[in-house]
Amino acid sequence: MHGGEVTIHGVSKRFGQLQVLDDVTLTIPAGSVTAILGQSGSGKSTLLRSINHLERVDDGFIAIDGELIGYRQDRDTLYELKEKDILRRRVEVGMVFQNFNLFPHLTALENIVEAPITVRGLSRDKAQAEALELLARVGLADKARAYPRQLSGGQQQRVAIARALALKPKVLLFDEPTSALDPELVNEVLDVIKELARSGTTLIIVTHEIGFAREVADTIVFMEGGRILETGTPEKVFNRPDHPRTAAFLAKVL
Numbered sequence: 001m002h003g004g005e006v007t008i009h010g011v012s013k014r015f016g017q018l019q020v021l022d023d024v025t026l027t028i029p030a031g032s033v034t035a036i037l038g039q040s041g042s043g044k045s046t047l048l049r050s051i052n053h054l055e056r057v058d059d060g061f062i063a064i065d066g067e068l069i070g071y072r073q074d075r076d077t078l079y080e081l082k083e084k085d086i087l088r089r090r091v092e093v094g095m096v097f098q099n100f101n102l103f104p105h106l107t108a109l110e111n112i113v114e115a116p117i118t119v120r121g122l123s124r125d126k127a128q129a130e131a132l133e134l135l136a137r138v139g140l141a142d143k144a145r146a147y148p149r150q151l152s153g154g155q156q157q158r159v160a161i162a163r164a165l166a167l168k169p170k171v172l173l174f175d176e177p178t179s180a181l182d183p184e185l186v187n188e189v190l191d192v193i194k195e196l197a198r199s200g201t202t203l204i205i206v207t208h209e210i211g212f213a214r215e216v217a218d219t220i221v222f223m224e225g226g227r228i229l230e231t232g233t234p235e236k237v238f239n240r241p242d243h244p245r246t247a248a249f250l251a252k253v254l
């Protein structure tokens, strides 16, 4: 699989009076793994949602492999792609949410085949064959016909990961993928993400699993108050943070 380079440039976002993202600039190399850390409310989810077109930013732009994901806002000037180009580009970014967001009335297999059929235009047979491969990859080959309620949280999250992979995204976003899981189910999901980290897809993961971030990430990004306070290798950020507030945060969570 081929990963995309993500460019985030001068991105700002307000909700009313609240500045949720404040001039965020970051380049994420193709195929790399980035872990975003920071306290609740620091803007992590809003940043991910902006990359995935779920939020519209007020300023700046986001690009994948140098191509805008939708639009670019420079102060008063808006440049926007045509809708069909925006739809085409959306498929390049997949997202996995804290609460899995599976369709409850569809089996694991049906959850996965839906989008490849409607978005990629695959035949049902081809989509099912690919979905079965993906289920095997996340260790759920025997759960194709199970409904979400028949699966554990860890299994549901692995189906959600398979579903995201079915669109062959260049970039995969994870927003606290293990926060809703019982502790004993966390590792089965982290193991799947670790395997993906070797696949070449660009991964951006918001997590409170510090040990996991340290082990898997190429880059750690620490956010506070809508800004990036610090970025660097895990070795650098964990051992020799530039900012005292990064050190204070890590001291609390480690």
Ligand code: ADP
Pocket (backbone or CB within 6 Å): 015, 018, 020, 038, 039, 040, 041, 042, 043, 044, 045, 046, 047
């Ligand atoms: P994090 O993921 O780091 O916890 P978020 O990006 O979810 O942070 O939120 C950042 C801030 O923006 C928080 O103060 C949150 O309450 C606020 N916020 C998020 N979404 C909305 C929204 N749709 N409307 C108003 N405020 C929001």
Ligand code: MG
Pocket (backbone or CB within 6 Å): 044, 045, 046, 175
């Ligand atoms: Mg969040």
